[in-house]
Amino acid sequence: MIAPSILSADFARLADEAAAVASADWLHVDVMDAHFVPNLTIGLPVVKSLRKATDLPLDCHLMIDDPDRWAIGYAEAGAYNVTVHVEAAEDPVALAKDLRAAGAKAGLSLKPGTPLEPYVDVLKHYDTLLVMSVEPGFGGQSFMAEVLDKVRAARRLVDTGHLRLVVEIDGGINADTIEQAAEAGVDCFVAGSAVYDAADPGAALERLRAQAAR
Ligand code: DX5
Numbered sequence: 001m002i003a004p005s006i007l008s009a010d011f012a013r014l015a016d017e018a019a020a021v022a023s024a025d026w027l028h029v030d031v032m033d034a035h036f037v038p039n040l041t042i043g044l045p046v047v048k049s050l051r052k053a054t055d056l057p058l059d060c061h062l063m064i065d066d067p068d069r070w071a072i073g074y075a076e077a078g079a080y081n082v083t084v085h086v087e088a089a090e091d092p093v094a095l096a097k098d099l100r101a102a103g104a105k106a107g108l109s110l111k112p113g114t115p116l117e118p119y120v121d122v123l124k125h126y127d128t129l130l131v132m133s134v135e136p137g138f139g140g141q142s143f144m145a146e147v148l149d150k151v152r153a154a155r156r157l158v159d160t161g162h163l164r165l166v167v168e169i170d171g172g173i174n175a176d177t178i179e180q181a182a183e184a185g186v187d188c189f190v191a192g193s194a195v196y197d198a199a200d201p202g203a204a205l206e207r208l209r210a211q212a213a214r
């Protein structure tokens with residue numbers, strides 16, 4: 001699956017930018033609060049508007065403090081998947097239950113330096129694992145290949161039936177990096193600059209999809 005990140009899109013033309021990637025699996029929406037990460041992007045009002053402007057499933061990646069308080073609003077706004085950071089969540093198991101009860105899939109994200117192993121039991125309550133392959137906060141950064149060990153470990157846990165979730169990767173995914181991520185066992189690839197900096201975002205995403213399937 002390919003999830004273009006609108007972080008690299010034109011924020012004044014989000015409906016058109018979503019339409020440009022109509023063949024995507026999910027539309028990745030980066031919510032940043034200038035506290036959990038140094039950058040500030042968009043929040044709930046924009047997600048509510050986007051929900052009306054596109055039929056694509058919205059994959060909301062919350063890079064915010066206190067997701068225990070704020071994440072539920074994104075589920076209620078119609079996000080398909082709501083991902084919170086394990087480094088920010090107070091009670092990630094309760095949070096996952098609340099998100100699912102509100103009708104969304106629950107996602108848990110790990111920063112590049114955060115290990116997987118302590119959170120395997122927590123992840124039993126989640127539908128998505130978002131492995132960050134850059135430090136969260138900005139698009140256009142370089143891919144950190146060292147996180148692929150974490151992807152491989154997650155893949156093994158899924159393939160052996162210990163976990164049941166979508167393994168998603170976010171950061172620095174482009175024509176040069178997607179194949180190694182696919183080999184490591186990623187199910188869903190977030191790509192911001194590689195899609196939206198291209199002259200034809202729809203064609204760029206289909207090229208990435210073909211590469212990942214090789
Ligand atoms: C970064 C965001 C990413 C970002 C990826 O913190 O979570 O989703 O949009 O951008 P690229 O694909 O350009 O690395």
Ligand code: ZN
Binds near residue numbers: 029030061
């Ligand atoms: Zn993201």
